[in-house]
Amino acid sequence: MTLKAVKGFKDILPEEAKRRQRLESVARKVFESCGLEEIRTPILEKTEVFARGIGEHTDIVEKEMYTFEDRNGQLLTLRPEATAGILRAVLEHKLYNQSPLLKLYTMGPMFRHERPQKGRLRQFHQFNVEYIGSSSPLADAEVIFLAYEIVSAFADEDDLLLEVNSLGCPECRPLHRKDLLLFLNNNKDDLCEDCQRRAELNPLRVFDCKNEDCQSVLKFAPVIKHYICPECASHMGKVLDALEAFGIPFVQNAYLVRGLDYYKRTTFELKARGLGAQSTVAAGGRYDGLSTLLDGPDLPGVGMAVGVERLLLLMQEEARPRQTDLFIAALGSEARTEALYWLGYLRRNGLKVEYSLEDKSLKAQMKQADRAGARYCLIVGEREMDEEEAILRNMETKEQETLELDDLPEVLLEKTKS
RNA sequence: GUGGGCGUAGCUCAGUUGGUUAGAGCGUCGGGUUGUGGCCCCGGAGGCCGAGGGUUCAAAUCCCUCCGCUCACCCCA
Structure with a gap:
């Protein structure tokens, strides 16, 4: 066969399409129950939207985006995630003037030029939620609740692990970063090559290293938790209290970090057993500074994304026979x-x-x-x-x-x- | 970008120490029933054995190169 789909891009055949429809209808029901409204933005944006929003020196922007010039020489990018585009739309249409809090969701394909593997494609699909306009810790908790509701509708709750952390804010984060850099520099010789590189580019990521030697060194590294300002600490505490009230089991993971620059304060990942190496089925966090990066007013926001293909792997349900x-x-x-x-x-x-x-x-x-x-x-x-x-x-x-x-x-x- | 595993009908897979027209099950089409489905029986269609090169009298099988799929690293949903 000479004509095949592009690597990492897959046909969704009728049987799978039926299962996806199930996921989508459950997700929509959950979203509606929390009063969210759907928004649909283009899959193509000016490259700037992502370069500025996600961060110039992130992996996504540096080497994973499908970026090209159109016939007019304009630099465009297939969206690698949803948040930046949605925020662009909110700012462009000044939706924040219509309502103090926007609760939005979207569903659709995202594109990242990575090496495909289990639970990872180059064109993949996400359900996204964005709460824009609220600094309340309850917004964070509600977003996490949405992620948990959708995923737990299809997966055994015993197989799920919700990890939560706070990344601090522009007040307290720099203090931690400074000490961490100092620590990494002092212990440079005991770290693997990857970690030495990470120390330069995105120091928080060293905590993700799976190398045992690195981990034994990092046990003594400064942890964000101890640097967090009173405001961030109080915010975190309220988020955790709300999660308990919602009846959602979670653990705190002081080393949990996000790959996109825009995250502040609350960050979370929902992991599932049985997914292979890519075990995160949903993740998200707070991104209060993002709006100003895109030349907007200082709008606070929290959001999350569910990986549809990963959720599909967890869903054992068979498609119903034809009737x-x-x-x-x-x-x-x-x-x-x-x-x-x-x-x-x-x-x-x-x-x-x-x-x-x-x-x-x-x-x-x-x-x-x-x-x-x-x-x-x-x-x-x-x-x-x-x-x-x-x-x-x-x-x-x-x-x-x-x-x-x-x-x-x-x-x-x-x-x-x- | 790096490494491991795997490439034989639409699908799941057999194929002996290289040996003659490459097989099975499922699916599909037709017949058994001149106008009645599923189960059963019979039959048909459907393969450049991933591609190219090499060894050999002879290659799906051995060697090389490439391509594809897949899992993992990296990174992330």
């Missing part, structure tokens, strides 16, 4: 033409009705009816047309009855309604 109310097996051109009229009538009245596009034998049509999961099959051939009648067969009980052609559609509608 059809009625299959019309018509033989001969006269009957087949008449059948089209019935089809139109019944379908408009909400029945799921199928029919053979090809003029096949009755046996073949019955087989097709069976495959379609038909509860009833209407059989009408030349013989029936002559007698002005039709046969209605119950596919489960095999009982058959003869119906008059007069008012047939109305009668069928009545008989097949369960």
